[in-house]
Amino acid sequence: MGLNIVVCVKPIPDPKYYNEITIDPVTKTVKRQGIPTIINPIDKHAIEKALKIKEQHGGKVILMSMAPPDAQETLLEGLAMGADETYLLSDRKFAGADTLATSYVLARGIQKIGEIDLVLTGTESGDGATAQVSSQLGEWLGFSHLWGVVNCEVKSQDDIYLKTKIENGYMEWSGKLPMVFAVSREINTPRYTSIMGVMKAKKKPFTIWSFQDLDLDEVYVGLKGSPTQPGDIFSPDMGRKGEILKISKEEAVELIIEKLRANGINIESFFSGCVRGERNE
Amino acid sequence: MNKDIWVYVEQIEGKITNVSLELLSEAHRLKTKMQRPGQVVAVIIGSQLEELISTVQEYGAQKIYVADDKSLKLYEPQYYAAILKKLIKENDPHILLVGASALGSQLAPTVAAKVKTGVAAHCVELKISENDQLVAVVPAFGGKVLGDILCPKNRPQIASIKQGILDKPVKIEAVGEVIKVDLSFLTQVKTNLKPLKICREEPKGVPLEEAEIVICGGWGVGDQDTWHYLEKIAEKIGGAVACTRPPVDEGWAPGEHVMIGTSGKSVRPKLYLGFGISGATHHICGMKDSGLIISINRDENAEIFKVSDYGIIGDIKQVLPLLAEAVTK
Ligand SMILES: Cc1cc2nc3c(=O)[nH]c(=O)nc-3n(C[C@H](O)[C@H](O)[C@H](O)COP(=O)(O)OP(=O)(O)OC[C@H]3O[C@@H](n4cnc5c(N)ncnc54)[C@H](O)[C@@H]3O)c2cc1C
Numbered sequence A: 001m002g003l004n005i006v007v008c009v010k011p012i013p014d015p016k017y018y019n020e021i022t023i024d025p026v027t028k029t030v031k032r033q034g035i036p037t038i039i040n041p042i043d044k045h046a047i048e049k050a051l052k053i054k055e056q057h058g059g060k061v062i063l064m065s066m067a068p069p070d071a072q073e074t075l076l077e078g079l080a081m082g083a084d085e086t087y088l089l090s091d092r093k094f095a096g097a098d099t100l101a102t103s104y105v106l107a108r109g110i111q112k113i114g115e116i117d118l119v120l121t122g123t124e125s126g127d128g129a130t131a132q133v134s135s136q137l138g139e140w141l142g143f144s145h146l147w148g149v150v151n152c153e154v155k156s157q158d159d160i161y162l163k164t165k166i167e168n169g170y171m172e173w174s175g176k177l178p179m180v181f182a183v184s185r186e187i188n189t190p191r192y193t194s195i196m197g198v199m200k201a202k203k204k205p206f207t208i209w210s211f212q213d214l215d216l217d218e219v220y221v222g223l224k225g226s227p228t229q230p231g232d233i234f235s236p237d238m239g240r241k242g243e244i245l246k247i248s249k250e251e252a253v254e255l256i257i258e259k260l261r262a263n264g265i266n267i268e269s270f271f272s273g274c275v276r277g278e279r280n281e
Numbered sequence B: 001m002n003k004d005i006w007v008y009v010e011q012i013e014g015k016i017t018n019v020s021l022e023l024l025s026e027a028h029r030l031k032t033k034m035q036r037p038g039q040v041v042a043v044i045i046g047s048q049l050e051e052l053i054s055t056v057q058e059y060g061a062q063k064i065y066v067a068d069d070k071s072l073k074l075y076e077p078q079y080y081a082a083i084l085k086k087l088i089k090e091n092d093p094h095i096l097l098v099g100a101s102a103l104g105s106q107l108a109p110t111v112a113a114k115v116k117t118g119v120a121a122h123c124v125e126l127k128i129s130e131n132d133q134l135v136a137v138v139p140a141f142g143g144k145v146l147g148d149i150l151c152p153k154n155r156p157q158i159a160s161i162k163q164g165i166l167d168k169p170v171k172i173e174a175v176g177e178v179i180k181v182d183l184s185f186l187t188q189v190k191t192n193l194k195p196l197k198i199c200r201e202e203p204k205g206v207p208l209e210e211a212e213i214v215i216c217g218g219w220g221v222g223d224q225d226t227w228h229y230l231e232k233i234a235e236k237i238g239g240a241v242a243c244t245r246p247p248v249d250e251g252w253a254p255g256e257h258v259m260i261g262t263s264g265k266s267v268r269p270k271l272y273l274g275f276g277i278s279g280a281t282h283h284i285c286g287m288k289d290s291g292l293i294i295s296i297n298r299d300e301n302a303e304i305f306k307v308s309d310y311g312i313i314g315d316i317k318q319v320l321p322l323l324a325e326a327v328t329k
């Protein structure tokens, strides 16, 4: 049948290094120097799903990202996985967008490509992690949408089976295209990229669209078009004046038992090991 | 312009979720901070809701919109969001609080997009400013950064909050007026989705959110056999087992529903015991408010020690069997 699939991909600072992030107390900006930019990890699961659907039904896998121009390098990895082409939506005017303004620009990009059957996103980004872009993208496009998809079978345009996770359980759904859905990590294991894949990626179409290229109403764009506005920003002090103890395993167990008892847990006496004398005679 | 604070009361399989009750109590707390407060109003959507209404009243809803229909038995984003949109358009509330459950995390931004307003996502604290506006504290970068989020021009100001962040709900008897929502418009709602079924499993043992003692294992636990010690200890002392992400991926832990952190749960037990956890901010943000934190790690520079009251340098392969023996005697 041939499906045109867009996967929304967000370049983010690598979450492995978030312990190193600080806030500049004067400028009130996030200091993330030296932290490499990667594709949001969950978005690779979305790319993988799109590639699987393409393998089954034919069609095209298109990556789309709203990001600064230097994102081009990062997005190559998605093409190396096997996606066919990339659209980067980049303009100073997009800066400071909240989720409503981000999803608006993405939706207009998707509409400009046209005839899209399915849009996939990750459930949440590693940095902002609001988990809101997917649902709002569905709303701007006027497509039905689901969040937290852990399983999905596309049998035909009019026959899709979906499973979403909820607390302590799941829901099952039937649906029809077009649709937007946010995939969860559990859905699959993303493929690795090969050297060949990387070489091919560099030759694949890469289009950059700015504000002017898209049919945008400025009222909904960037920081000005965002209903939410940032106020103060800070890095919480989570530290405790803790003691670091180099103790034997027996002493460790003793300490834990003592604290359990202090919290009302009734534990009977136990053997706490022997200590040998240290006199050399 | 009214100053009403609305709470979306989520029910799943005819049971009101805990976070919804926490939000009702929070709405009352926010109300007391306002110069010119309005009412605390609840919205509940589903099928056969009569029995739930008294609970919503007991937790202080002064007005309750009830959308009760067979077609609403299972959550469906377009139906549920259309009802909230209609009620918002008709009543123009000041604030709307939504539980950041799996379904609520979808419903809040969907409603916001329909009425073109903002959502402060997964807030860790809510405040009221001098002019009665909502100031929501929102985490980013795995909790390493917190930012105030405001929604100065649009109404309602929507905020979503996970279960376990707010204080335990308290009963505030109110004779909430019950208003049945006219649902005749639902036939015009367009959707490509049909919910087929919902399946849930009651986890055995003490639920993680309610446990006073949490025994949390990380990648350092190393294997399934060592993992069993955690379960044994938890069972014996009436605590709950929790984990970081690697044990979920490895399959040692039962699943994401016991994971603590950004993508998992937020807990505040009296005592948190962490075994073989490095202390990534994604995990810490979900447990940092615990009463007493004890962690064991063989790396003396482990980040987790910085947020611990006691950091024990040790090999958990040795400590865990001994601890299990001590408590099971
Ligand atoms: C401290 C802080 C707090 C914030 N709080 C809020 C808040 O409470 N409410 C709010 O509305 N905004 C908030 N923002 C802004 C928000 O982070 C940005 O709008 C961001 O661009 C998109 O949201 P997200 O990263 O949370 O995406 P999510 O909704 O978590 O991302 C889900 C998926 O959407 C797709 N996606 C997201 N962004 C892009 C993109 N740029 N290009 C392509 N695909 C994308 C990806 O597939 C991703 O997996 C906050 C920002 C900061 C720094």
Ligand SMILES: Cc1cc2nc3c(=O)[nH]c(=O)nc-3n(C[C@H](O)[C@H](O)[C@H](O)COP(=O)(O)OP(=O)(O)OC[C@H]3O[C@@H](n4cnc5c(N)ncnc54)[C@H](O)[C@@H]3O)c2cc1C
Residues within 6 Å of the ligand: A015, A016, A041, A125, A126, A127, B217, B218, B219, B220, B221, B222, B243, B244, B245, B246, B247, B259, B260, B261, B262, B263, B264, B265, B275, B276, B277, B278, B279, B280, B281, B282, B283, B296, B297, B298, B299, B302, B314, B315, B316, B317
């Ligand atoms: C978007 C996003 C969301 C995430 N959400 C979450 C989340 O909600 N919750 C979560 O937990 N993680 C989450 N993560 C993952 C998180 O970043 C970390 O990777 C994870 O918390 C690390 O788990 P860990 O500490 O168990 O493992 P590691 O970081 O691998 O640490 C293992 C520790 O065990 C110690 N150790 C090893 N063997 C022994 C031994 N025999 N005795 C004593 N100590 C030993 C090591 O010294 C090390 O410190 C998320 C990541 C991303 C990108």
